[in-house]
Amino acid sequence: MKYNFNERIERKNNHSAKWEEMDKKFISNDLWPMWIADMDLKTAPEIINSMKEKVEQGIFGYVYRPDSYYRSASNWCERRFGYKLDPGTLINSPGVVPTLSILIRQLTEVGDSIIIQSPVYYPFACVVKDNNRNLVENYLIKDKNNKYIIDFDDFEKKIIENQVKLFILCSPHNPVGRVWTREELERLSNICLKYNVRVISDEIWRDIIMPGFAHIPTASINKVIEKNTITCFSPTKTFNLAGLQSSFVVFPQKKEWENFDRELGILDIKRNNPFSLVAFETAYTQCDTWVNELNNYLNENMDYVINFINENLPLIKTKKPEGTYLMWLDFSALNLNKDELSKFLQEKAGVAVDDGFWFGETGAGFERINVACPRYMLEIGLNKIKDAIDKSF
Template identity: 60%
Template sequence: MKYNFNEKIDRSKNHSAKWEEMEMKFGRKDLTPMWVADMDIKAAPEIVEAMKEKVEQEIFGYVYRPTSYYESAAKWIEKRFGYTISPNSLIHSPGVVPSMSILVKMLTKPNDKILIQTPVYPPFASSVKDNGRTLVENKLIKDEKGYYTVDFKDLEEKLSSGEISLFILCSPHNPVGRVWTKDELKKMGDLCVKYNVRIVADEIWRDLIMPGHKHTPLGSVSKEIEDITITLFSPTKTFNLAGLQASFATFPREEERKAFDTILGQMDVKRNNPFSLVAFQAAYEKCEDWLSELIEHINGNFDYVMDFIEKRLPNVKVYKPEGTYLMWLDFNNVGIPQDKIQDFLINEARVAMNDGGSFGENGKGFGRLNVACPRYMVEEAMEKIEKAIKNL
């Protein structure tokens, strides 16, 4: 491989949240950090070089956003997914989660009901409840192997009530790792068209798709679905740029794009910082080979964990993710009370994982494992979990 994703990197001097905030979040700092969703992997050299050029200018004032910035994103979408959008439909925002919160306020009224599919990334629920809206859950169905599907009967019952104003979709899905098929997306989208429910699609994981699977942008499924869907995405997860705090939103309706732009202006967060501007464009224009090798590395880490669990941890259940770099480990059968599992992982295994209960009631007893790191970290985490379970 051209790139070394197994390099051991000391992050103790770059104010890494994953490493430096462990004691604050988990109560101790002697843990193997497998939690927050960024990578313990260096960014692509082309991105680093683009940022170095900015540093060498030695001026970090306000930056102008050229048309090539949006064009690079639109061309990437067409090349990766065969979906053509106008660069004019895109808008820069400070992040997918801030965009989600803005859209909740923009598209709904206080106390309106908003639907999400749990277990799901915690800000989905908080963006609803913290903005004074009412949360409605369409709980995903899990089979005995840990494979999740949409409960379409429940989904239609809730959408047909006439009480749902907005559906927030996670595609690909964090934390369960599903890459929804085109047929699944069409069924979800068609139901929203039928019952006049708008969609906000969080597609931030769209580039991290494992071999044998394919991401379909929801807006590409049909013109009718595209017209009701606002899509949020960013290269931040793909290229390990989360700290640059920037993203895109795709608006099919010009009046809504302008309304969103007005809100960003009111908060004075319309501009990129100097580094996200050049890093994003370099990522989309120069780093496809780096991404291909990264996916191969992540897929290898997935395979390692799957093999480890099958041979050495038979009471832990997991289904190999189709996308993302996150694994959804089910600890409900290891002989620990459900409400003690997170404490066990922290204080006995000494591994920092995101608590499954934070993703919804149906996530209790699970842990989210981030494998976007060198293999030695994955090995260390799994061996520590095995040792702790054997010591029960």
Template identity: 45%
Template sequence: MNFDKIIDRRNTDSLKYDFAVKRGKPEGILPLWVADMDFRAPDCVLEALTEKSRHGIFGYSESGEEYFDALKGWFQESHGWEVRPEWLVKTPGVVFAISTAVRALTREGDGVIIQQPVYYPFTESVVKNDRKLVVSELVYSEGRYAIDFEDFERKIKENNVKLFILCSPHNPVGRVWTAEELTRLGDICLRHGVLVVSDEIHADFVYPGHRHIVFSSLKPEFEKLSIICTAPTKTFNLAGLQVSNIFIPDERLRLQFRREIGKTGYSQLGIMGIVACKAAYTCGRNWLEALKSYLNENLGYVHGFLKERLPQVRLIEPEGTYLVWLDFKDLGLDDDALERLIVHKAGLWLDGGLMFGPAGTGFQRINIACPRSVLEKALTQLEKAVNS
């Protein structure tokens, strides 16, 4: 659990490190963009994968009772959520599941509502499937984001909205929605017959003083309209193994979702995803607790650095996730100029705010799931660029 150790990820076919030039960035840029971590997965996961590799046969595979028991135990202990085996549908990723739900549960031209600034594949899942993108922007005030419930309900009524894609905890603004906020959203959706796809992939990263609540757990009525998207991939840095667990309590919705997956030709998960997920949820908790403590310290470092040395940049205090949303608007730069500052002067590859929607203008997202020395280097480079 040495999270200070720097592991060289270059020349490993890493999207984060090896494809800067192909994506229009300078060679040697320091990447803190895409949401994977620069930490090794838990030893118990690596050992399980190694053991399976030694077996030497990687044929078609399926998960058994032990796999579901690992999921059940994790969600019960972590979030007080009781899941049932019949609810489970496995997919290679959460974005895959969201796009599947959009196709399965809406028709072309139907409205799908999202809350920008938000994880950009939400927009792509709507637009690329020929649905009508409806945006209810979050309200930014005094360094914090809130939901405009009146706007949310009005947009639903005015745009024939059939589906809501919820980001909980929210990426990139870092909100961990309260029970009251989630209930109010759910009640609006109930009133207007709107289904809810809840992306809860960051559920295990919540900072002290906050608690993640599974959307469908709030009311029995919410189970009837919910698709809950989970995965061990963010929690344990397993994204490349492509495994996610989607829980759909309502049988009719589950059947429609499965039917749409069938149209893609996709069937079972890969064996390594199954092995890693089961091991992570069975024996990865101590590793995760140590990681969360380290991330909290990283967050504290960012907070102190900006306050003392870079007050022109405002930290939007996250309640969850290891992705930090930074407000650069006090620099008075348009988004193109800000991108040039970040990339060419600071030598950093972050995620520009505009990719999360127009409400992201003037912001950048930075991934703090890296060794402290890397974070220190990044912020020092940013300080020099801003002061120049």
């Protein structure tokens, strides 16, 4: 491999939320961090070098976005997913969650129903409720192979009964790790078209895909679906740049692009910071090989976790994700309620993981762990869980 993903990086004393803000959600900062979706891996050296050049100039004033910025994102999409985007349909935003909040206010009214597919990234539910909209949940279900699938009948039924106006899709899905197939996306989209439901497709995980799977941009399925779909994506998860707080939105309808641009102007958040500008363009023009090798490394980390669980933790069940660098672990065999499980993992195992119930009521009994880290971090964290379970069960 050209890149070393096993390098140990000291993240303490660097204002890291993952390492030094645990006490806001957990009992202390003295836990082993396996939570929050950022990586304990350095970003691509090409990105680091481009940012060093910006630092060495020593001036960090206002910046504008050259045409090449949006072209780089468009070209990446065509190169990686075979979907050609018009750069003119793209707009920069501070992040996916702020984008969702703005779009909810622009596309719906107070009291309107918005549907999500639980268990799902918990800010989805928060942003719906915080904007005084009615949250509707279509619960993912497991098939006989323990694989999460979509309950399409329930999806359509909930849309009809609640007169749903907007669907927020997570593709690939966080936390269950599904990479939706073309057939699944087309069926969801056609139901939405049937009942005049707009689709926001959050595709921030689209680059982190395991071997044997392929991400399909929802808007790429056909022109009718494309016109009904607003897509959010960003290099932040892929390249560990979340702290730069910038993302892309794709608007198929010019009027909606203009409305969104106007709202960013009112809030005075239209500009990039100088580092996101160079980091994002470098990521999308120079870092294909880095992403390919990253995915291979993450795939090996997932295999390590699965082998460790099979050999040492028979009470825990999991299924290898198709995408993302997050694994969804089933602790239900411990027969602990959600609060007892959270307390056990913090107090007895000494680990910080994302509690499954954060992602919706159907997540109770599960925990989400982050495998985007050097292998030694997984070894330490999993052994802490093993030791706690061996002593208590």
